[in-house]
Amino acid sequence: MKKWLAALSAIVLLAGCGTSSDGEKTGTTDKLKKVTVVLDWTPNTNHTGLYVAKEKGFFKEEGLDVDIIMPGDAGADQLVASGKADFGVSYQEGITQARIQDVPIVSIAAVIQHNTSGFASPADKNITSPKDYEKKTYGGWGSPIEKQIISSLMEKENADVEKLNIVNMGDTDFFTAVKRDIDFAWIFYGWTGIEAEIRGEKLNMQYLTDYSKKLDYYTPVLATNEKMIAKDPETVKAFLKASSKGYEFAIDKPDEAADILIKEVPDLDPELVKKSQQWLSPKYQDDADRWGEQKLSVWQNYGDWMYDHKLLEKKLDAKKAYTNEFLPK
Structure with missing residues (x-):
């Protein structure tokens, strides 16, 4: 801040x-x-x-x-x-x-x-819920909000956020990053999710609103x-x-x-x-x-x-x- x-x-x-x-x-x-x-x-x-x-x-x-x-x-x-x-x-x-x-x-x-964002990953990484974030790498932009939101989702499934590797992916394209450096990232489905559909690349999504009404901002x-x-x-x-x-x-x-x-x-x-x-x-x-x-x-x-x-x-x-x-x- x-x-x-x-x-x-x-x-x-x-x-x-x-x-x-x-x-x-x-x-x-x-x-x-x-x-x-x-x-x-x-x-x-x-x-x-x-x-x-x-x-x-x-x-x-x-x-x-x-x-x-x-x-x-x-x-x-x-x-x-x-x-x-x-x-x-x-x-x-x-x-x-x-x-x-x-x-x-x-x-x-x-x-x-309503909040249309969530955590996305290629389907072949088999990340289907926040419990699967353990031992994975998340690519973000360095905000403390990210870790707290991920932690709150993982806690609901008795998973430990400290077992998640968090890196700053900067301006790297999502599709490049998930093939090279990371397992999942925070996206707006209305843009990156639709692009994945066009590319024929199936994504798994965990929408924030599925886990807490307070995250429907x-x-x-x-x-x-x-x-x-x-x-x-x-x-x-x-x-x-x-x-x-x-x-x-x-x-x-x-x-x-x-x-x-x-x-x-x-x-x-x-x-x-x-x-x-x-x-x-x-x-x-x-x-x-x-x-x-x-x-x-x-x-x-x-x-x-x-x-x-x-x-x-x-x-x-x-x-x-x-x-x-x-x-x-």
């Missing part, structure tokens, strides 16, 4: 690293408010609604000229918290940790209603910072109105939405985008009354889980970590 906070003071100003803006399509940005939204990772179907809102002119209709940018070394949360980006794609787990450290980042919409979310909310709430409202239209479009027209993402990010594999979008689109809103809606109980449950597992120094004030205030009614 100290490294996380130190990064806030080391962020460089962003310039010229966004995608083409709505203003370029109209030839002017004089009447549009320029804002940035920073992704959490490389573009994928978690982000489709943003690209749809841009391509379809939904942002422009709300008076916004939106640049969608990559996070770089600083990371989306740091850029948003420091005001270097107006909005960002984040995760409930990261925001929870940040709030405990008085970092003023706030979740303003749930991109997906929001991942990913859209976020901003407290200063933005206090000083420019109308822009927050406009951004979410357009984003909501983008995700609703992706819910109703997954194939057309996928085509927009492919057009805007031509390096992506079209087959993967289309199949991922078909899988993910029904999950954006799922059982919620509207896209983006967040529940206090979800924030409290996960905050309590982190605190109980000694991942937080104090209890989370869940009411300040998120808001539904700016979602369209």
